Amino acid sequence: MKNKFILTALLFTLSVSLLAQSSKYNAKEAFNPHFYPYPGTEYRSASGEPGPKYWQNRADYKIECTIDTVQHEIRGKQELTYTNNSPDQLKFLWLQLDQNIYKEDSRGTATTTASGGRWANRNFTDGHVIKSITVEANGKKYKPQYQITDTRMQVWLQEALKSGTKVKLHIEFAFTVPTYGTDRMGRLQTKNGWVYEIAQWYPRMCVYDDLQGWNVLPYLGQGEFYLEYGDIEFTVTAPADMIVVGSGELLNPQECFTATEAKRYAEAKNSDKTVIIRSADEVNKGIKPSKATNTWKFKIQNTRDAAWAASKAFILDGAKINLPSGKKALALSAYPVESDTPDAWRRSTEFTKASIEYYSQKWYEYPYPAAVNVAGIVGGMEYPGIVFCSYRAKGASLWGVTDHEFGHIWFPMIVGSNERKYAWMDEGFNTFINDLSTEAFNNGEFKDQAIVPENAKKAQFGDNIDELFNTPDVIQQRSLGVSAYFKPSQMLHALRNNVLGAERFDRALKEYIQRWAYKHPSPWDFFRTIENVAGEDLAWFWRGWVFNNWKIDQAVKDVKYRDNVPANGGLITIENLEKMPMPVTVLIKESNGKTHNLKLPVEIWQRGSIYTFPVGTTSEITEVTLDPDKTLPDWDRSNNSWLKK
Template sequence: MKQLLLLPLLSCLVLGAWAQQENTNTNKFRQLYTELPTPNVYRNAAGAPGHEYWQQKADYVIDIELDDEQQRIYGEETVTYTNNSPDPLEYIWVQLDQNMRAKDSDTYKIQQSEMDDRMSSGQLKRLTPTFDGGFKLDYVRDASNKPLPHIVNKTMMRIDPPAPIQPGEQFVFKVKWWYNINDRMEIGGRSGYEYFEEDDNYLYTIAQFFPRMAVYNDVEGWQNKQFLGRGEFTLPFGDYKVNITVPADHLVASTGTLQNANDVLPRDKRKKLEEARAERETPVIIYSEEEARENEKTKSDKKKTWTFAAENVRDFAFASSRKFIWDAMGVEQSDGSVVMAMSMYPKEGNPLWERYSTKAVAHTLKWYSHYTFDYPYPVAWSIHAKSIGMEYPMICFNFGRPESDGTYSERVKYGMIGVIIHEVGHNYFPMIVNSDERQWTWMDEGLNSFLQYLAEQQWERDYPSRRGPAYKIVDYMKGDKSKISPIMTNSESIYQFGNNAYGKPATALNILRETIMGRELFDYAFKVYANRWMFKHPSPADFFRTMEDASAVDLDWFWRGWFFTTDHVDIALDDVKYYRMDTKDPLVESKISKEQRSESPQYISSLRNARDIEQTQDEIDPALRDFYTDYDPLDFDILDKEAYDRYLNSLTAEEQEMLKAGQNFYQMSFRNAGGLVMPIIVQLQFKDGTTEDHYIPAEIWKMNDEVVKKVFITDKEIAQVVLDPYLETADVDTGNNYYPPRTQLNRFEMFKRQGTSRWGGGENPMQRARRAKEKEEGTN
């Protein structure tokens, strides 16, 4: 560190950058007025629903049959659509999401393809679609069974009522359809079936299986963006009654509550469900693995209809198989209500699923409710489905399959627990806080990934969360900007979907909570947002405004930087200048000056002269030596002491106290190398081994977002200065975070392919431990 002298009156300190000229066109602290929509009677400036807020409603009565021989769904539905808007509707739009799998789908057309010199038959087959997907519509009729004019535009269908649907009116229509269920393991998909060749059985996880009303609201009008496969679903709330006909030996899990348990479940199973409702610690087995193994050996040629009802949900999904094991337990909420946490899974999911799934469901309900609101639905299902994680109201499909010998890697275990927390958590966002997934993926995936991180940390100390901590987003943030999108980008146009829509917003919220706002302010504001918009349709502006309105923290700079740009965080500590008060005390100052002189580097000629010149002339002829030969201007005498006393007497009492304090002054220069303004977090590490943390708000950059300076006054001398010591800000280059600069350790290794990995691949640690034990026992 460089030491300079500081004048007693400190007149050289510049405590503010008032001379900097603000560029109003690029200032990073300008308000978000131009980016956000104007508040109105539907959505107010505080981020809450306005006094004239409205939303539509769509109620369904659906009859479904699952054809286990041909893997088809047959369905009929009656939809009652209520127009709560102030607008007459000349037409309505219905989503036909299965049409994404039609052979002429735009999803296939827009996929890029290329040829290699060597290609497998599977790769060649994927060049053109062969699966006959998509809805096959038998009819579209009105309440009187008269045909309704309609037109199918890819994944959307427009229905033209005989007359405009007036505000407050209801419109009833009927649709009959069927479609081929996709093999998820072959062609992918959020829903579909998995075939188990060993026992010749199917496990169905079924969603997007019926024509669904699109959303009409005050923000978009009709949200009728085509479904291309990535941007998920935007749906109105409504009430459902669904009759699901399946083979008689199947078990069915579904959105809603079972209405005809007496018809489809034996008395002993109904009794076990009642026992499970009262259980709080260990899930009760409703159908055991032994029963499931026995059940999958034969196939019934009879059918059974399961009836479910659900109120105020935005969607509906179900799962069906004769392979299912079923367990359940009750989760008591703060209002005294009990939610049934339940799981269904095949034997292939054990022992993992029986041990963890339902407990993970219960854990999720506990902690998500803690940060938002009590879970308002009666049930929460977790369904085992290999290679998928997908959410629907009250039910979700989750991966996590152990090896056939029952062992599993850490990656499988924590991946399974994490995906269950994530997908069950989606009940809150977007199934209840009903954001527009087709448009803004981050509003459900990002917020949910953030809460997933909080819930995971409550599950186990140092849980290996994939997303949330600031340092885990660094590699993405510092990447090639031509392949990075702002968070505020439409779902279909996002580069690096997982990082952009899940990781970055989750990290941003964690930084808000830990560093910008603090946990208390953040948690309160976040809960206000969740409660304001539960069972409603929020927009990004509603979230941004609510978080500010409920906390009194101006966050426009934060939303702009993190959500509207691709800037990254890189704050560099460029320079530290060390000042101490010039005491004028000859005893003190002489000693300091002599120490500095002794520590100063010596000129090369002087060093060589001391070695090469045997005698100087004054050493040969002592007569040449006089008073100045040995004079040291840094020595002091009685006259210096008298001058110092006169100086002290000339100072005020306050100035004398400042001299006695002997404080150290450090002027630090910070450079915003990454472009994204953030608080400056400085740790001062003193020579005596103690530390001191300083949090400087991001507003220090408001007059100059490139370089700022700050003076720190300490009683002790500093040995090291560290920026972002707790990895809070996602700083992409910690190499420039130290003064004096610290050597960065990088490692290289001899590469040799290994047969095992902690996180998967080869023999997992459980298998290795088992083999070692067997070898030891064999030796003994």
């Protein structure tokens, strides 16, 4: 009997092996127990939380700048206070000089593909011109040695910066505003004057962290930013006929606006409906200021960056943002008359207000006193408290870009992940939350734009698509939209809808935001947090979606009955033909009209690619369909159904 049992088991194993030959699936690979590259530490807990000794350095800025509208030049000086909270002594500091990407001999210029693209330079400047650097430390000032290498600058200190101490850098700088700044900044000519969108404008500290030390990847255009948190105070001196909007709170509106504009500005702060602060008629008539310049003063706290925009062509309107805590913020929109139509930028403040209020209620409260949407040459780019969107956008496209760029306040402005390395952690997460906000906005006015067509879902798993876990500058331009935006968003939808359920997933993602607000999470911190809060080991999921370009292909293989009698119940065999395992949803219909909806956990694939399960049917099975609601991006849907012949 024992030998007969062993022989039967061997024959069964052989038959399963033969059946599985058409499958690419490898259960040992998908469910390999080794996933995390390092255990928890005092800095980063194994549970995904910041550890008891977590640290990060701090950068505070005080900046004064002037805009020269004849030369299109920004001239400024800054006081940068850098605090070393690390356990290390720092002999030198690294700063980012992003304007150097616009030099003709920059690495960004050299590595731009021949076909051009969104991040290609269309003209060249002299980049960041550093006029002087002074270090202030231990009660003395000195001129340090420094070296500029493309978009980075290394400043050597006479004495190492000890743990828990500060140093000040006084830097004078200037640069010419490029016409098209890799779709992140620049200037647009309108009939009433130039619209300037100014970002990456002052020398910014590189991040020094516990994972890599100095993070000094060059700015090449496609990869975005990784920055330290701190408080930023800045002033912009501009011709008095210009409106300036910027990150954070405008500290002196009475000094900069006309009396009428200042009154309307105050009204907007308390109005749920959009208030016109400067109208199209007033822009067209032009302003005759009594003085040559205004100095606009801004302050934003606990932020990783600041940006601003200026133009005499700006229409300006605003409204109140209502936050869950009872606090208020101000939504502002600045746009030229070319964008002033009922279906376009006249709705910008409405869109801004709705977007901020939704995300604040759903995930984490908006932290800044204002949210500014600027129409200009930039197609879509985000900074703390201010975003740049295309002046041509209207209707669904204006909602989409506004909602997307303000969604970035949560990823990566609040949750400060490393965009230079992990675009999927900000663009992808943001695209995911955009889908939920779009569904909610104005009774679903634009929800159709959030629906991804079936063929597009499938294309995201094509053989030429780059894996998510790639540095953005390495990803092929044709693949970036998928690898950074759409596929990681689809991943989170799959995790929410097919694996965890909405309640568990939302609780875990909200906890991730709260844990890592104003901090620097790694991908592993995200993985660990979701797993620990949701209560699932998801190594198989991250392995397939993030680290590999595995496909999903679930198929109905066979339908039988116990003892070949339909009344005894059905035996349904399904197969995983591709490399990614996922839970299975099955719809079964009987000839007597009964239906069965089953949900099978991912563990059915732990031992192999084929799984047979019983169904309590009492009549012939007429139809079996996998993923009947088409929530998974199944590679080949032709094998998802079985129909009785």
